[in-house]
Amino acid sequence: MNKKIKINKSVETGLKELLISLLESRKIKAVFTLERNKDAVYYSLITDLEKVDQASPFLPFMPANGGKLLSKLTDIKSISEPIAAVIHPCELAAFIELIKKQQGSLDNLLIISSVCPGVMPINNISETNLDEKIKKYFESAKNSNIPTGLRENCEICSRIIPTNADIIINLMDKDIDNSFELYINSEKAEKFLGDENGEILDSDFDFANNTFPQNIKDIISQKEKNRIAVNEKYKFDQLGMDGLIDLFGKCIGCHSCGGVCPICYCELCDFDSAEHEYKKNVLKSDLNSRAGVRLPPNTILYQLGRLNHISTSCVGCGMCTDVCPVDIPVGMIFSSIGNSVQELFKYIPGENLEEANPITVYKKEELTNFED
Amino acid sequence: MDGVILKAQNNDFNKGIKSFLLSGLKNGVFDSFILSMQVPAKDSYAWILTYDEGLVKSSTPISPIMTVQGARALKSLRTGTPTQKIAVVMRPCEMRAVIELSKLNQINLNDLILISYDCPGTLPIKNYLEDPEKGEEVFNKILLDWDDKNIRETCKLCDKVSVQEEKTFQSDLHITTLGIEQNNFAIISNSEKGIEILNELKLEIKNLSSRDEPVKKIIETRRKNRENSRKELIPQLIGLDALSEFFSKCINCKVCRSVCPICYCRQCYFSSEKVKYSMEDYLLQASTRGNMKFLPSLLFQVGRMTHMSLSCVNCGACEDACPMDIKVGQAFSYVGDNVQKLFDYLPGRSFEEPLPLSVYREEEFKEIEN
Ligand code: SF4
Ligand code: SF4
Ligand code: SF4
Ligand code: SF4
Ligand code: SF4
Numbered sequence: 001m002n003k004k005i006k007i008n009k010s011v012e013t014g015l016k017e018l019l020i021s022l023l024e025s026r027k028i029k030a031v032f033t034l035e036r037n038k039d040a041v042y043y044s045l046i047t048d049l050e051k052v053d054q055a056s057p058f059l060p061f062m063p064a065n066g067g068k069l070l071s072k073l074t075d076i077k078s079i080s081e082p083i084a085a086v087i088h089p090c091e092l093a094a095f096i097e098l099i100k101k102q103q104g105s106l107d108n109l110l111i112i113s114s115v116c117p118g119v120m121p122i123n124n125i126s127e128t129n130l131d132e133k134i135k136k137y138f139e140s141a142k143n144s145n146i147p148t149g150l151r152e153n154c155e156i157c158s159r160i161i162p163t164n165a166d167i168i169i170n171l172m173d174k175d176i177d178n179s180f181e182l183y184i185n186s187e188k189a190e191k192f193l194g195d196e197n198g199e200i201l202d203s204d205f206d207f208a209n210n211t212f213p214q215n216i217k218d219i220i221s222q223k224e225k226n227r228i229a230v231n232e233k234y235k236f237d238q239l240g241m242d243g244l245i246d247l248f249g250k251c252i253g254c255h256s257c258g259g260v261c262p263i264c265y266c267e268l269c270d271f272d273s274a275e276h277e278y279k280k281n282v283l284k285s286d287l288n289s290r291a292g293v294r295l296p297p298n299t300i301l302y303q304l305g306r307l308n309h310i311s312t313s314c315v316g317c318g319m320c321t322d323v324c325p326v327d328i329p330v331g332m333i334f335s336s337i338g339n340s341v342q343e344l345f346k347y348i349p350g351e352n353l354e355e356a357n358p359i360t361v362y363k364k365e366e367l368t369n370f371e372d
Numbered sequence: 373m374d375g376v377i378l379k380a381q382n383n384d385f386n387k388g389i390k391s392f393l394l395s396g397l398k399n400g401v402f403d404s405f406i407l408s409m410q411v412p413a414k415d416s417y418a419w420i421l422t423y424d425e426g427l428v429k430s431s432t433p434i435s436p437i438m439t440v441q442g443a444r445a446l447k448s449l450r451t452g453t454p455t456q457k458i459a460v461v462m463r464p465c466e467m468r469a470v471i472e473l474s475k476l477n478q479i480n481l482n483d484l485i486l487i488s489y490d491c492p493g494t495l496p497i498k499n500y501l502e503d504p505e506k507g508e509e510v511f512n513k514i515l516l517d518w519d520d521k522n523i524r525e526t527c528k529l530c531d532k533v534s535v536q537e538e539k540t541f542q543s544d545l546h547i548t549t550l551g552i553e554q555n556n557f558a559i560i561s562n563s564e565k566g567i568e569i570l571n572e573l574k575l576e577i578k579n580l581s582s583r584d585e586p587v588k589k590i591i592e593t594r595r596k597n598r599e600n601s602r603k604e605l606i607p608q609l610i611g612l613d614a615l616s617e618f619f620s621k622c623i624n625c626k627v628c629r630s631v632c633p634i635c636y637c638r639q640c641y642f643s644s645e646k647v648k649y650s651m652e653d654y655l656l657q658a659s660t661r662g663n664m665k666f667l668p669s670l671l672f673q674v675g676r677m678t679h680m681s682l683s684c685v686n687c688g689a690c691e692d693a694c695p696m697d698i699k700v701g702q703a704f705s706y707v708g709d710n711v712q713k714l715f716d717y718l719p720g721r722s723f724e725e726p727l728p729l730s731v732y733r734e735e736e737f738k739e740i741e742n
Contacts, residue, residue: 030658035665040620045654048662063623069666073651080652122623123695249411249418250501252440254630254693280452283421287404287454292422295406295445323625325693326416326439327501 003184004203005193011169011180015057015112018182018197019084020049027192028110032070032085033057039126043069045083057086057112058171060137060147062119065319067094068262071104078105082192086112088119089162090317093350094262096164097313100357103265110192113162114169115207115216117141118154122322141171144215146222153318153331156227158220163208163351167193172216183207227339236336245300247333250326253299257320257330263310307337312359313349314338373535373583375560376575377552383516385549385557389433389489392559393459394425401569402459402485406445407431415504419445423455433461434489436511437500441689442466443633446479453483460484463491464532465687467543468720469633472683475727485565488543490534490550492518493527497692515549518590520597526688526701529598534587535562542722545569550590551583558583563723605702612670618703619673621696626672628690628700634680673700677707682728683719684708 007014022028035044036056041063046052066087071094073079087095092113098104117137127133133149140147146155162168166189167182182198184190185208194200205212231237239247255272258264278297286293316335324330342348345358380388396402404423409431411418417435419442420427442462462470467488473479492514499522500507510522520528532540534550544566549557558580561567570577608618629635658664684704691701712718715728 030655035663037620042623043666044663045651045658045666046663047655047658051663064625064666073649073654076650077652081655083651083655123697126621126697246413249413250416250439252631254627256625256627256630256693259627259630260625277451278448280449280454283449283452284454287421287423291424292420292427295419295421296440296448323623323627323695325627325631325695326497 002203002206003190004201004205005182005184005198006179006201007182007198008179010178011171011176012056012058014180015086015169016053016055019052021197022084022192023047023049023052027082028084029081030083031055032066032083032087034059034061034063034086036061039130041122041125058114060117060119060134060150061122061125062088062091062151062317062319063122064260065094065262065317066091067096067098067315068260068265070095070109071098071262071265074104074107074109078107079109082108082110084110084112084192088317089113089116089160089165090157090315090350091262092162092164093159093315094313094317096350096353097263097315097357098265099353101265106353110167110188111162111165112167112169113165114171115212116154116157116160116162117147117171118150118157118160119318120149121151124149138171138176142174142176144172144174144219146219151318151331152321152329153316153335156223156230156332156335157316158223158227159316159348159350160220160223161207161212161216164353168207170213170216172213172219227336230332231336234332234336236333237340239333244303248300248303248328250328251299251303252326253296253302254325255302256323256325258302258306260319260323261306261310262315262317262319263313264306307334310334311338311341312345312347312357314342315349373537373560373580374577375548375558375580376570376573377556377558377578377580378575380555380557383555385515385547386432386434388557389461389547390428390431393433393461394428396459396569396573397423397425397428399573401457401572403457404455404459405431406442406458406460406462407433408435408461410435415501421454421458434491434515436495436507437497438463438466438494438687438689438692439497441469441631441633441687443469443473443479444631446470446484447473447633449480450478453480456483458484459487461487461489461547463494463687464488464534464541464543465491465530465685465720466633468532468541468685469683469687471542471720471723472634472685472727474723476683481723485545485569486543486563487545487547488535488541488562489547491527491530492533493520493523493530495522496524518550520593524688524692525601525699526686526691526705529594529601529702529705530686530688531591531594531598533590533594534583535560536584536587536591539721540718541720548580548583548587551586552580553582601702602706605699605706609703609706615674616670619670619698619700621698622673623696624666624672625695627693627695629672629676631689631693632680633687633689634683634685635676673703677704680704681708681711682715682717684712685719 019031030045030047032045033055041061137147166186168185314334318331321331347358406421408417409420417439474481495507535546544563546560546562552558561570654664686705688701694700717728
């Protein structure tokens with residue numbers, strides 16, 4: 001039977017108190033979560049109890065993909081003492097994809113995540129009526145509606161359940177202001193939580209195995225519909241070369257989309273390397289065959305290359321759209337194409353740490369075939 | 373100043389410039405061009421390298437937005453130019469960045485003919501993208517009346533918009549519209565190469581003193597704008613607390629660096645292994661302060677300043693691209709101005725003026741060797 005802890009507090013207060021008690025009892029050494037300071041929002045590693053109290057773990061913003069940060073932080077060496085991290089499902093999924101690529105480790109990390117209502121575009125943080133908006137956001141979530149004003153990517157994201165988190169909190173629960181439930185989703189979590197944190201109950205739901213409340217099922221199917229609608233409208237996954245050229249016509253080749261993408265982890269992107277520099281003789285022959293060459297060249301090539309490198313792992317977080325200076329819906333394009341590639345391979349990024357990324361499997365098979 | 377006067381029917385300067393370029397093609401002074409051109413979807417502009425008459429005709433040498441800073445486009449010719457007389461039409465701030473990059477061995481100027489123009493400023497990319505058609509309309513008006521209401525904040529503060537006696541930027545030829553009679557524009561030589569070209573084209577050189585007043589006036593307005601805006605800006609930048617506050621919204625996406633023409637390092641120090649720390653390192657810091665924000669942004673910003681402020685041409689590309697609307701261009705330009713004053717250096721002022729730091733470095737080496 002799955003377990004849960006019922007806490008008779010509002011979800012934010014309750015979670016913070018739990019984190020503080022874990023810190024006080026030295027079960028964890030620090031908390032990795034969002035902080036907000038006026039119109040600044042950022043991830044922070046907190047050891048101070050008071051500062052945990054001021055943190056904003058459920059603030060609907062993603063200043064950086066937390067999976068990318070955790071990967072950078074655990075890549076050099078894994079953590080030696082437990083740290084709790086509160087992140088969104090797509091951040092966890094990205095982190096797991098990165099770990100598969102030997103870019104980090106889950107050791108000693110207690111991952112807390114929520115059934116995710118989505119996040120807002122990062123530049124909304126400066127809006128004057130932000131607090132009002134955030135209030136409305138939680139109202140919608142509580143009533144099992146998809147909040148308005150989300151990142152486009154969140155509107156079509158149906159992977160809102162953090163199946164691999166140690167602890168799952170359901171934010172789409174109407175009692176959330178008075179009480180909430182913490183679902184214990186791993187053996188690791190059991191070691192951290194006990195009676196002292198609240199009453200331990202049996203749970204009807206098993207998030208990791210696809211049994212969860214009906215209202216969440218409804219939201220997921222609504223979002224799947226949204227995705228299909230977007231796909232029918234833009235046909236991102238059937239664009240072909242001409243369509244891509246049109247869509248990325250505005251692209252200024254700044255590579256910022258790759259820079260913030262959790263899946264693009266290469267320190268020096270292949271497309272920024274010397275090998276990809278436009279060589280004089282190539283330029284000459286291009287110019288002869290086409291009469292006109294765009295400078296800098298290869299903006300489309302970069303996008304194709306990035307699609308090729310990451311589409312099986314794209315978690316649809318929308319970071320890339322948020323930073324694109326020329327407002328290309330990069331995240332929608334990548335997520336739509338990514339989704340159809342993932343369907344093809346029956347692969348869901350971040351779902352299972354043991355399952356190898358199809359691209360690597362595929363490559364190996366190709367090689368063995370070659371050897372035969 | 374002297375120069376040649378050319379026709380621009382209906383004050384269509386773009387058309388006039390294109391005829392001039394094509395006549396140069398015919399006369400063999402140019403053999404190809406790098407020009408700004410609308411993308412097929414007509415919602416943005418891109419740089420195009422071409423020798424094709426048709427493409428030149430459909431280009432827009434003076435365009436309403438700065439998408440890729442021109443010097444960044446020229447950098448892609450690092451391994452060599454395909455032809456020998458490429459005419460490049462770009463804004464003064466883009467020229468200045470080109471000159472800086474040539475000093476850093478990132479652009480070879482031998483085969484390029486740099487043509488700058490009187491630049492009234494550009495529209496913020498985001499505003500333009502909202503309604504490109506309206507953007508075109510707004511900008512065409514600005515080209516005639518130089519009203520600065522709708523241009524980027526950084527452009528409002530830019531005083532290096534035209535050539536005058538006191539040299540502020542280098543190019544080979546400069547196209548000027550300020551103070552020139554209706555339906556005309558003029559071309560001034562701004563280098564030895566430029567003089568040769570005008571001679572070769574056998575165009576009549578006339579006195580252009582009618583420009584002096586209007587050019588002076590616009591420069592004065594821009595300088596006043598800058599003075600006024602700095603009064604507000606400076607207190608926001610002085611001191612570590614102020615600076616952290618200034619960059620508080622920064623999400624460290626490094627878009628500002630990616631679009632900067634001067635930051636040319638393939639592998640930026642601030643994205644390298646050297647600034648990568650483990651959770652343990654952070655934990656150590658967090659336990660002494662209570663928390664450790666993942667905002668390496670200040671280190672990045674200040675670091676980037678020390679790397680490039682001497683060459684910052686305040687083109688505003690960074691500010692235009694910043695997703696968090698931080699006045700990063702104005703901050704860099706302020707710091708840049710100060711550093712540049714210190715070294716009595718103006719980036720992009722001339723081909724010859726060496727980068728102070730390279731002189732400094734060489735002298736330092738000499739001392740060591742002695
Ligand atoms: S992409 Fe999905 S998981 Fe990520 S923040 Fe948006 S809704 Fe949540
Ligand atoms: S491509 Fe965009 S949406 Fe996909 S994982 Fe990367 S940043 Fe997120
Ligand atoms: S962020 Fe936008 S402009 Fe920059 S490379 Fe990506 S798609 Fe192109
Ligand atoms: S900063 Fe603005 S006004 Fe100055 S040259 Fe550049 S685009 Fe023109
Ligand atoms: S200043 Fe703006 S563009 Fe630069 S890193 Fe910060 S948020 Fe990104």
